[in-house]
Each structure stands twice: as structure tokens, then as C-alpha cells.
Amino acid sequence: MKTLAVINQKGGVGKxxxxxxxxxxLAHEGKRVLVIDLDPQANLSVVLxxxxxxFEHSITDVFESSKKCPIQQAIMSAQSNGEAIPxxxxxxxxxxxxxxxxxxxxxxxxxRILLKQLEAIASDFDIVILDCPPNLSLTSVNAMMAADMFLIPVDGGSFSLNGLADLLDALEEVKESEHVNYAVFRNEFAKANKLINNFLDEQLASLEGKVLATTIRRSEDVGQASVSGQTLxxxxxxxxxxxxxxxLAKEVMQRLNV
Ligand SMILES: Nc1ncnc2c1ncn2[C@@H]1O[C@H](COP(=O)(O)OP(=O)(O)O)[C@@H](O)[C@H]1O
Ligand SMILES: [Mg+2]
Incomplete structure (x- = not known):
């Protein structure tokens, strides 16, 4: 089992x-996937x-007392449009x-509460994906401790990537390593935004090898799907x-080795 944290302390970037x-x-391709909602705004929970x-049990109960509520009790099947997603x-x-x-x-x-809990379900899933909150709180630190890799969305409104440097510093500190496995990708990409695209390309150029070839285009379909409680x-x-x-799934699997 591999754990991927989708993380950026900025809100609204597409985590x-x-x-x-x-x-x-990934589930569609046959991987056994678990997603964990670590943002109390609960958007992921509502949609899926x-x-x-x-909920009868949630990750909150697990953090409150993993003895009373081990993570297994808080796991349920995800659904889209009223049907369980295999x-x-x-x-x-x-x-x-x-x-x-x-x-x-x-x-x-x-x-290390989350890390410990994930150890107990390591044979049940191929990949665990953590939806992180828009801050660097103790919740995010739990995600950092548990994750094998970090996926960092950057959106078209990111005129400044200062926050990215802070995030990378935090990851290195928590992981106590200068070789953190992370990958940045552009979300809400719009080809026509030449000015912004050139600017971001320049800014990201220093992260050689850490920027994915994949970009996720800006599309109304994406928001509409979420609003109607469905996967795209x-x-x-x-x-x-x-x-x-x-x-994106292909690149992530390659980098995670799953
Ligand atoms: N590729 C995309 N195209 C269009 N809208 C998007 C795209 N990605 C995200 N959004 C929209 O941007 C908003 C913020 O996305 P969200 O995933 O909630 O960000 P975060 O979790 O980082 O706060 C949502 O309304 C979402 O529907
Ligand atoms: Mg979110």
C-alpha cells in the first residue's frame, strides 16, 4: 500500500x-483505493x-480515540449518483x-496517529489518498508523516509561488529529509492564458524533475460533476x-511504483 497526500496550504487550488x-x-483501473478526508470543511465527504x-464514524473519531474507533470502523464505500463505486x-x-x-x-x-492507523489496513488497499486541509496544522503534519508522496496542485491564479517554497520546507522538516518525493502539477490550466502560463513555467523551472507533464484543464464539467455529487x-x-x-493517474502510479 502506498499513501499519497494531495496538499497545498492554499485553499481553492483543486485539492x-x-x-x-x-x-x-485509479479505482476504475482496478486499484483498491481509500480516500481520507482531512479537511473539516468536508467537501470530499459530501461529494463521495x-x-x-x-456519519456514524469519521476520521475525527479515530483521532479522538483510535482505541474506541479504529480506522476500519470509519471506512465506507464511496458512492456516485446513489451507487457504490467499485x-x-x-x-x-x-x-x-x-x-x-x-x-x-x-x-x-x-x-503519528494517522500513520499508525494506516499500518493496520496496509493489506486492504493499493493506494490511500489524503485530502489535506488548507493549512499546515497538526492534521497536515499527520498527513505528512503518513505519506510516501505529495501531490501539489498549483492553479492559474498562483501569481506567487512563495507558498510553495514554504510548503516544501515544511515537508523536508517533517520528513527529516532533503529528498522528499513530491510532484507539482498545474490545475485549471487554460492554454489561452499565455502570460500566466509563461510566468508559471519560469517559476516552476527550478523544480526540475518535480513538475508533472500532465496538466488538468479548466473545465465546467469538473465543477458541475462535484456540485451534483458525482465523479466526473x-x-x-x-x-x-x-x-x-x-x-495524472499514470504519472502518479509511475512515481509511486504501484
Ligand atoms: N480543473 C478544473 N476546472 C474547473 N474548475 C475547477 C477545476 N479544479 C477545481 N475547480 C473548482 O475550483 C474550486 C476549488 O476546488 P477544490 O478542489 O475545492 O480546491 P481545494 O480543495 O484546494 O480548496 C471548486 O469550485 C472546483 O469545482
Ligand atoms: Mg478541499
Whole structure:
């Protein structure tokens, strides 16, 4: 089992959208996939559970007491348009997550709670994808400890990549390594935005080998699918954007070795 964290402390860059459609693509290709919602805003949970926002067990319960609620209890089948998605499971979150995590400050190894839980289900899934919150909180540190690789979406509005340098610093610090396995990709890519594209290309050039060839185009289909509680694959099988997610899945699998 390999763990991928989709991470960027900036909000609105496409983390959740990427988790939804990348996981759907990987499951479609036969991989056993688990997604974990680590953002108390719970967008991922809502979309992949058919609009639910209260759950019998959630990742919050696991962080609160993994003894009372081991992660297995909080895992359910993901759904799209009322039907279970084969090979895709979700561990949902709820709005209490930030508070519960803050309260765990006195626990020893509090930044390894998720890592420990994932060890227990290592043979059940091929790939676990973490949807991180838009900050570098203890929740994100748990994701960093647990992840084998980091996938960082950058959007067209990123006039400054200062935040990216901060994120990479944090990853190196938490991993205690200068060789963190991460990959950056452009989300909401629009060919016509030449000025922005040239600027970002220049900025990203210094990250040689860490920028994926795949870009995810800006497309109305993507937002429409999420709003209607579906994966893009399910909502519009003819969408051209699906080719982008397929390409993303291929590159990610190569880099993760799965
Ligand atoms: N490729 C895309 N094309 C069009 N809209 C997108 C695309 N990716 C994301 N969005 C939209 O951008 C908004 C923010 O995306 P989201 O995945 O919620 O970001 P984050 O999780 O990083 O906060 C959402 O409304 C989403 O539908
Ligand atoms: Mg999100």
C-alpha cells in the first residue's frame, strides 16, 4: 500500500477535486483505493457519500480515540449518483476535526496517529489518498508523516509561488529529509492564458524533475460533476478532461511504483 497526500496550504487550488477524480480513475483501473478526508470543511465527504454530512464514524473519531474507533470502523464505500463505486472507499470527516486535533496536543506521538492507523489496513488497499486541509496544522503534519508522496496542485491564479517554497520546507522538516518525493502539477490550466502560463513555467523551472507533464484543464464539467455529487467519470463519461485525470493517474502510479 502506498499513501499519497494531495496538499497545498492554499485553499481553492483543486485539492479536493483532484482527490475525487484521481481516486475514481485509479479505482476504475482496478486499484483498491481509500480516500481520507482531512479537511473539516468536508467537501470530499459530501461529494463521495451522496450528500451526507453526518456519519456514524469519521476520521475525527479515530483521532479522538483510535482505541474506541479504529480506522476500519470509519471506512465506507464511496458512492456516485446513489451507487457504490467499485474499488473505492472513503473515510469521511466532520466539522469537529480541528477541535479534536487541537485537544490531542497532549498525546505522545500525536503527529503519528494517522500513520499508525494506516499500518493496520496496509493489506486492504493499493493506494490511500489524503485530502489535506488548507493549512499546515497538526492534521497536515499527520498527513505528512503518513505519506510516501505529495501531490501539489498549483492553479492559474498562483501569481506567487512563495507558498510553495514554504510548503516544501515544511515537508523536508517533517520528513527529516532533503529528498522528499513530491510532484507539482498545474490545475485549471487554460492554454489561452499565455502570460500566466509563461510566468508559471519560469517559476516552476527550478523544480526540475518535480513538475508533472500532465496538466488538468479548466473545465465546467469538473465543477458541475462535484456540485451534483458525482465523479466526473460518472457524470460525463465523454468529458475531455477525463483524459487529463487518466494521464495524472499514470504519472502518479509511475512515481509511486504501484
Ligand atoms: N480543473 C478544473 N476546472 C474547473 N474548475 C475547477 C477545476 N479544479 C477545481 N475547480 C473548482 O475550483 C474550486 C476549488 O476546488 P477544490 O478542489 O475545492 O480546491 P481545494 O480543495 O484546494 O480548496 C471548486 O469550485 C472546483 O469545482
Ligand atoms: Mg478541499
Amino acid at each position: 479536493t477535486t483532484t482527490v475525487i477524480n484521481l481516486s475514481a480513475q 457519500t451522496g450528500g451526507q454530512f453526518e 474499488n473505492l472507499c472513503i473515510c469521511p470527516t466532520d466539522i469537529r476535526l480541528s477541535r479534536v486535533i487541537e485537544q490531542s496536543l497532549t498525546k505522545v506521538h500525536r503527529e 467519470l460518472n457524470y460525463k463519461p465523454s468529458s475531455l478532461t477525463l483524459a487529463d485525470y487518466k494521464s
